């Protein structure tokens with residue numbers, strides 16, 4: 001009879017463990033569903049945020065992708081500061097008209113002396129936010145997206161950075177996984193604490209019972225043995241249930257970690273290494289308006305843009321600021337006949353082929369489209385993700401300039417007969433594997 005009680009006790013224990021695993025699974029599922037809501041914008045009719053629910057999902061999607069591609073390097077949609085402030089609640093904090101002019105050209109607002117603009121500029125140490133050539137509707141879609149994130153953030157304890165359907169290998173996607181990961185960590189800790197408390201309680205009850213039985217009852221031999229058996233640790237690790245559980249937890253943790261890493265492999269968006277000389281593009285290309293190809297001499301003619309040699313610096317610095325310790329570093333490099341060891345920022349893997357002249361000269365794509373506001377950077381950072389998806393997205397969207405080029409006449413005619421869309425880079429074969437892969 002007593003052995004029966006004790007057996008029930010161990011059954012209770014395993015039932016508890018089982019329930020723990022199930023609830024952990026369910027919570028994890030819940031968290032990933034939350035994240036999914038976060039990535040897709042709040043579904044209309046869901047319990048949270050009537051405001052976001054009323055926004056058009058297509059607008060939210062457009063806003064999400066604009067935000068991800070243009071703003072997420074510097075801003076979170078939550079309250080975290082990255083380079084600029086977290087934008088949670090910004091659509092309530094500022095007037096829409098103000099936000100539109102700010103996002104289109106913050107520097108203009110600041111120079112015009114707008115008090116709000118000047119205040120936020122001062123607060124962030126006069127870091128210039130790049131200007132964006134968006135239409136009013138595009139800006140509104142970004143604001144709608146930020147608004148929808150605030151509602152999700154209110155439902156999820158940790159903020160989930162802006163994402164839409166984590167495209168494999170996009171930096172921002174990994175952030176969201178990280179945020180959900182953080183959420184799971186909290187649940188895990190709480191569960192472990194609950195578990196420990198329960199185990200202690202069970203042990204206390206068990207020892208109380210044991211004492212009581214030993215003192216007050218005449219036990220027969222078998223019962224006596226059961227009640228006073230010693231706790232055997234080897235039984236725990238020999239137990240099948242415990243082993244399966246350990247393996248299960250191990251696999252889940254491992255999967256989580258690899259997923260995190262795999263999503264971010266090779267992506268260096270935002271990479272901003274310290275350079276050996278404090279060379280500033282903001283000063284040279286911005287204030288002094290030196291042409292990009294004055295220094296990156298081959299950017300319009302060849303595959304590589306090239307990094308200037310010290311001789312190019314000397315064109316000016318044999319006269320200008322000779323006494324500056326930073327300029328002295330250029331002199332030392334020339335004396336020693338060694339190149340300046342600039343740290344490379346943009347670097348595609350060898351399996352892919354990218355040609356500057358094809359884009360800058362033939363395609364007429366601006367440097368800033370791919371490299372961001374270089375003329376405002378004191379220290380250059382990698383503005384674009386440089387993933388395959390990034391190349392291909394642009395090739396699908398960008399119309400090819402075929403004007404006045406007889407070579408295209410027939411192709412364009414055939415294309416127009418077959419489809420209504422514009423004749424894009426991809427219509428001309430710009431998404432064929434062999435164009436970018438050797």
Ligand code: HEC
Nearest residue numbers: 070071074083084085103120121124126127128129132142
């Ligand atoms: C290169 C970094 C960078 C990028 C990219 C960037 N911002 Fe900013 N943003 C800043 C900084 C820094 C500030 C703080 C003000 C300042 O120093 O100019 C700021 C301020 C703002 C503010 C004002 C916040 C407030 O509290 O009033 C808004 C709104 C804003 N950014 C929206 C955007 C949007 C939308 C995008 C994308 C289209 C974007 N930003 C892209 C750096 C950036």
Ligand code: HEC
Nearest residue numbers: 284285290291292295342343344345346367371374375380
């Ligand atoms: C006075 C010379 C000079 C001018 C003008 C200049 N650059 Fe540079 N650029 C450099 C030097 C030196 C480096 C390497 C150090 C660094 O990264 O800051 C560099 C680095 C870069 C990089 C990063 C290269 C890498 O390692 O991946 C990019 C992108 C770039 N420049 C783009 C531009 C653009 C766009 C312009 C025009 C708006 C421009 N540069 C104008 C000298 C110049």
Ligand code: HEC
Nearest residue numbers: 277278279284288290308312313315316320321324326327
């Ligand atoms: C076309 C002329 C020109 C070229 C080429 C040029 N610079 Fe400059 N550089 C300037 C001017 C102008 C200033 C600003 C001087 C001032 O503030 O009085 C400057 C300032 C600097 C400063 C800041 C010095 C200080 O202590 O304030 C550094 C560092 C510098 N340049 C590095 C370089 C390097 C490295 C190169 C070659 C990659 C280079 N420059 C090429 C014109 C040039």
Ligand code: HEC
Nearest residue numbers: 292296299304305306346347348354359360365366367370
């Ligand atoms: C279509 C996008 C695109 C445009 C437009 C573009 N770049 Fe690049 N740039 C890249 C990519 C991608 C890389 C990395 C190339 C690699 O690793 O092989 C790069 C690398 C560079 C580098 C590092 C040296 C090198 O060649 O690898 C410099 C400097 C540079 N770009 C300057 C410029 C300048 C200046 C312009 C405008 C005249 C410009 N880029 C226009 C995409 C672009």
Ligand code: HEC
Nearest residue numbers: 353354358362363369390391394398425428429430435436
């Ligand atoms: C901002 C838009 C943009 C981005 C980003 C971009 N491209 Fe392009 N690309 C173009 C345009 C526009 C052309 C067409 C140039 C022309 O022939 O007029 C082009 C053409 C090409 C071509 C020649 C295609 C053909 O049909 O001959 C190759 C190869 C190419 N790009 C590779 C890349 C790679 C690799 C990347 C990513 C690292 C990339 N591009 C990123 C706009 C872009």
Ligand code: HEC
Nearest residue numbers: 266348349352386387388391392395430431432433435436
């Ligand atoms: C417009 C240019 C472009 C086209 C077209 C293109 N790729 Fe890529 N691909 C790239 C670039 C750039 C990378 C490197 C991306 C990175 O480092 O994240 C890449 C990476 C890859 C990788 C390595 C995967 C990785 O994440 O490292 C494979 C495999 C690949 N491409 C296969 C293909 C196949 C198959 C096609 C045809 C269906 C194709 N690519 C078409 C530009 C292109």
